[in-house]
Amino acid sequence: MLPPAHLLVVAVGAALLLAFRPPLPALAARPIVAAAGGKPAPTEAAATARWLAAQNTWGVLSTISSDLSGAPFGNVVSYSDGVPGESHGIPYFYLTTLDPTARDALEDERTSFTLSEFPLGTCGKIDPENPTCAKLTLTGKLKLIDPQSSEADLAKEALFTKHPEMEGWPKNHHFQIFKLEIKNIFLIDWFGGPKPISPTEYLEYEKNRALLKSS
């Protein structure tokens, strides 16, 4: 699954990491050239965030718990931000109020959704907490989608393509489609702290890339 060129990038990255600890500022700013189709270079923050959202199939959705007096509550959920090859960056979920996460969101929309590069297998031997093993937290509002809308049709296609068994889940569990309306983006993909990415930069990444290509 991992092209040899990408393995080389990981190996070189790991060697640099061991050789220059603690990292020098000059090193922290130096981009790694990504293998074609693989993980984007650390200089490409919006691309990396969109890559993480497109490649993963599950993450942790955190809500303000109504059962636990307002404590944060993280839950493992599946999601999709589009059919393969046509991701749009917005995570859609298929949730039931039999589960606390959907109940919490209907009372308090504030939610964060967290993804790691680690389960994709591209971090190699780098620790999951190492800043070069990318992590993304999208924070915003978890919104229920009108089941009669065209957005619901697109979301269902996105979800059921990546998660085929969802379509057969029990009807009497009343699964509903939710989406995260993104307000804040926290991305770590290199040394030097989180990368500043606005929701617009993140969501319009594909459009901007197309404009760059055609200019």
Place this chain on the structure above:
Amino acid sequence: MLPPAHLLVVAVGAALLLAFRPPLPALAARPIVAAAGGKPAPTEAAATARWLAAQNTWGVLSTISSDLSGAPFGNVVSYSDGVPGESHGIPYFYLTTLDPTARDALEDERTSFTLSEFPLGTCGKIDPENPTCAKLTLTGKLKLIDPQSSEADLAKEALFTKHPEMEGWPKNHHFQIFKLEIKNIFLIDWFGGPKPISPTEYLEYEKNRALLKSS
């Protein structure tokens, strides 16, 4: 990594799942016999929770964000609940206040820590959100450990054994050891909703197992 007997259990579970959808109550209550050393049977809730905590090396730690006006904030972190083969169920973390999670916890201790069975590879083709692919959320208080205490020594050994590169992380980042003081346990490992497990049942699982063996 996965013994053939365990693969068989997963395959039989998947076949039953496809054949009996939506699940019949009688099926939901039927235990699957686990392969020796593998995932415990769904009837063994405390054992399953402890197995998830012992097998994983990373999860998502969710705090009440001070940067984001009290929104929940999930972050990818590494952890250890003991050296391999001697897990105790309490997750220890190695965090820096350069990162928002540690800063949040020092202002508001309420935290949840979420683990999935999916990255272990034992869910097979079952979807990450399917209730038979186990998920664990430990909710409680994230506590800073006195670096001079014997607990800190044990925690360091537990962390550095599972995450060798941690020991070489930059000293000027001032990493500190935290632990989750567990108040509530949410485990899904089968149909029928979360399993009731008390923190005592979870933490004393090994002791109780030893008592059962010797009786």
